Amino acid sequence: MKSSLTTLIFLIVSHAAIAQTLHYEVVKGSKKLGDMYVDRQQSENEVKYEINSEVTFRILFSFTVNYESTSEYQYGKLIKEYTHNKLNGNTQKKSTIWFDGKKYTLDLDGSRSTLDPPIKYSVAAIYFQEPADGQKVFSPQFGNYLTFERVGDHEYEMESPDGTNVYSYTNGICSEVKVYRDFAKFSFVMTPESLVAVKDKKIVGGSTAVD
Secondary structure, three states: OHHHHHHHHHHHHHHOOEEEEEEEEEEEOOEEEEEEEEEEEEOOOEEEEEEEEEEEEEOOOEEEEEEEEEEEEEOOEEEEEEEEEEEOOEEEEEEEEEEOOOOEEEEEOOEEEEEOOOOOOEHHHOOOEEOOOOOEEEEOOOOEEEEEEEEEOOEEEEEEOOEEEEEEEEOOEEEEEEEEOOOOEEEEEEOHHHHHHHHOOOOOOEEOOOO
C-alpha cells in the first residue's frame, strides 16, 4: 500500500506543470517606460508561453503600447498562438495561428492564409530558447519567418518590418533586448531578481535545433 502511494505521488509530481516567469523592465536611458512578463508552463509533452507588456512613450505626446501573446507547443511543435497589439487601448494588430493536424491556418488582422507544418520555433519561445546563427523564427504578428544573425557572443540581431532587435542571452535565456525604431531606441532589461534565478539555474533555458 505504501509503495503504491509513493508511486502515485511520483506520477503526479512528474506530470505536474512547471511554471516559471521572467520579468523585464523597459528602459530608455535611465528612465523606466514599462514592464514585460514572460511566463512558461512546462509539462512532459507540452509547453505554454504567455507574454504581457505595457510600455508608455512620451515624445511630442504620450502613447501606451500593450502587447499580449499566448502560445502552446506539443511534442516540440506549435499548436496555436495568439497575439494582440494595442495602441492607447485600440487594436493595432491581432493574429491567431492554429494547427488542425495537417496545416496551419493564420488569421492576421482578419485575413486568412495557410502554412505547411511544422513550426518549431516562434516568437513566443525566443525568451527561453537561445537561437543559432541563421535560425528562422515564425512571427504570427507579421505572418512570416524572421531570421536571427549572430553579432556577438550569445548575441543575435533580428530584422523585422518594424525595425531591428538585438537579443542577448545568459545560460540560454534572453537577458536583454535592444530595440531600434524610427521613433526611439529602448531596451527590455531583465530585472536583477530574474537574472539571479537564471544565473543560479533556477530558471533553465536551452538551444533550439536548426532545421
